[in-house]
Amino acid sequence: MKEGDSSLSEGKIIKLLSSFFKVPKKWIGIGDDTALLKYGDKNLLFTCDVLNEEVHFKRSYFPPYYLGWKLIAINVSDIISKGGKPSACLLFFNLPFSDRQWLEALMKGIKSASEKFGVKVVGGNTSASKTISLGCAMLGTCGKHGFIPRKGAKAGEKVYLLGTPGLSHAGMKLLKRYGYNSAIKIWKKAVMAHLKPEPHLYIIDDIITHFSPTSMTDTSDSLIESLVNILTPELDIHINHIPLHRKISLKEAMTGGEDYNLLFTSSSENTCGLPVSRIGSVVPGSGKVKLLKDGIMEEIKMRGFFSHF
Amino acid sequence: MKEGDSSLSEGKIIKLLSSFFKVPKKWIGIGDDTALLKYGDKNLLFTCDVLNEEVHFKRSYFPPYYLGWKLIAINVSDIISKGGKPSACLLFFNLPFSDRQWLEALMKGIKSASEKFGVKVVGGNTSASKTISLGCAMLGTCGKHGFIPRKGAKAGEKVYLLGTPGLSHAGMKLLKRYGYNSAIKIWKKAVMAHLKPEPHLYIIDDIITHFSPTSMTDTSDSLIESLVNILTPELDIHINHIPLHRKISLKEAMTGGEDYNLLFTSSSENTCGLPVSRIGSVVPGSGKVKLLKDGIMEEIKMRGFFSHF
Structure with a gap:
């Protein structure tokens, strides 16, 4: 849940989102690194993050293997930062081209990172676009210590x-x-x-x-x-x-x-x-x-x- | 899990994905309308879909209210088609501009659809881009009848x-x-x-x-x-x-x-x-x-x- 160099800041969007959507009390939602969802006795963490060409990277200097790695890693980071463990993710690729070699290198990076961090790629979605946009939506589980929020500090700490x-x-x-x-x-x-x-x-x-x-x-x-x-x-x-x-x-x-x-x-x-x-x-x-x-x-x-x- | 008019077909990506990633046996993954994930005794459905400018719509004829509605509806459709009920979603917007009126109309459409179909918007992500790309990752629950797969037909039916x-x-x-x-x-x-x-x-x-x-x-x-x-x-x-x-x-x-x-x-x-x-x-x-x-x-x-x- 990170912001690119946009004129429309994430802060503004979050403000707009918050004014439109009421998240159920049992769920922590908009404004933290991940959302916290309760399904029965399971606490799930849910997040998504994107890497956009010309905003987060340029193809000229960013090898696709590392791009794939980073796509997984940045979502894993959000889940870890709430005290959770990553479990499953979906990928969504907007791509302007069909370069098999580039795509295979990307996939190898995704595979390495997903194996290292123990997250399973369970599906995805592709579409055409003018520039590359790589997205990942990830689920994680919360440990027995529970969800560690952004807002929880107390004076004296x-x-x-x-x-x-x-x-x-x-x-x-x-x-x-x-x-x-x-x-x-x-x-x-x-x-x-x-x-x-x-x-x-x-x-x-x-x-x-x-x-x-x-x-x-x-x-x-x-x-x-x-x-x-x-x-x-x-x-x-x-x-x-x-x-x-x-x-x-x-x-x-x-x-x-x-x-x-x-x-x-x-x-x-x-x-x-x-x-x-x-x-x-x-x-x-x-x-x-x-x-x-x-x-x-x-x-x-x-x-x-x-x-x- | 839908494909745009890309030279790189979803079929090819799915084939590539499948060759790289092994989905755990207890999970149904790549190649169905949604993924099926088991967390304890809960069966969760997990899907994502995008609406890209110039691929799925043009701003000139697609009012933003309906675009917001459709973004939710197409993901709800995937979950319903597996016999499930939608529950929560994350939004990810790649936007080239900061037009508050357009964005508010989009949000109103998202709000209407999410209220109608009983899905909670629990967070999101924004980034700059050259064209509009609207994504949604959605979770749903599976009813007592279980997951209805794409591949399950038998002769005589x-x-x-x-x-x-x-x-x-x-x-x-x-x-x-x-x-x-x-x-x-x-x-x-x-x-x-x-x-x-x-x-x-x-x-x-x-x-x-x-x-x-x-x-x-x-x-x-x-x-x-x-x-x-x-x-x-x-x-x-x-x-x-x-x-x-x-x-x-x-x-x-x-x-x-x-x-x-x-x-x-x-x-x-x-x-x-x-x-x-x-x-x-x-x-x-x-x-x-x-x-x-x-x-x-x-x-x-x-x-x-x-x-x-």
Whole structure:
């Protein structure tokens, strides 16, 4: 449930959607990383995400194998971020051409990712179009710990991040500038973070067991947007430490999208050495994200953020 | 799970998909109107379908309210055709513009259809794109009668059709030629069959109770393709009566798409006067559809069909 570089923001659509549709009380719906549906004693997670040519990728630099991988991975990431396990998905392809080699590479990527993350491809839909649009609708199951919402943080809790922010964005810039073959030689880790994101399925059970997160989201929309997404009107988040890569600026780390890192809040300390960074605290407030700068907590305004640094 | 006018046919994609993905035995997957998933004691139906600008509609003649209605209705139709009831859906919009009035009309259509058919919109995803692509992924529940597959017919059974074939295609031709305002005056029923299809939810329980269908599909891909879809290599279908509208030719009735009528097989006679037409019989054979012409059963070949009439 991620937004492209559209003039019509997801925020606006969600507002419109919310004004039109009432989700049953027993279901959590519009506005979280996935929907939560209850069928009998089963809690199911339901999400969809797309990769559109010219918005999320260009064919010139994005090998189809990785595109297939990423299509699965970004949906898996949404499900993991709610504490769930992916189970089944449908694919929908809008394609302007019929290039068997390209399509087979795409399928191989989908197969690799779906096998790695334990999700079964159970059907699909194809249609003609002018540009490539690849979609995936995915179902997952909720563990015994239940659904971890975006909005669940309480004052006094700690804010944790798993992963290096801004890496995917740095990779994308290299790919756009130099193309795949050169970019991969310049900085493989960043390029692969963009092409082949690895949702943190391997560690999610440990995080849940140790931290019992009260809120969680993936950082696909950038770290700053994800922080705003877990905020409520009665809370502020104070950020005092961002795990910066030496080649990535604070601005890039905060605003770079498509990282698929996990952001969560918890009352626990990281006593068992899990590879997560404590980046800040939840305090009583009024829905603001503040960042430690020269010893002072300064409010980050979303609109001014890009020009602020 | 419907195909647009693409050079890359759904058949080819499905073949590719099938060669890459193995669906668990307890699940029915690729190649039916919906997938069937088992979660505990719940059987869930899972499907997705899209409406793409320039492939499935043009903005010039398709009012957004009806587009919203149709997006829900075509997915509901898939679920009904498996004997199920729709429950929840996600929407994914690729949009090239931000026209609030157009979008609100679209939402109103989605709201009307989702309320009428009892399906909850639980989330969505938006992205920028060059042309409009509207997608919907829908979940439904399976009734106590279970999943009615495409492939389940047995020799000796009767073939039934609910609805008038070719009506939607006739409406589309009028819309393309005269635009909405004139077309609706010329032949409202056909135009509305195209713009605002009505899945047969009101009658599905009666059909299941009375006929216990052994196979079922909707006719979204045209009557002839739907007949082929319910065939197996050991059976032929003999068609001896198509309920033709006086303004629709046999060719249009057989090949016109997007009707969302129900095609099913059953060993029962229509003794209780349900408004379904018996159009033919299932006989031992070799995977052929034959049509009564001048007293003789003639094979219909898919490839030659358009030039055959």
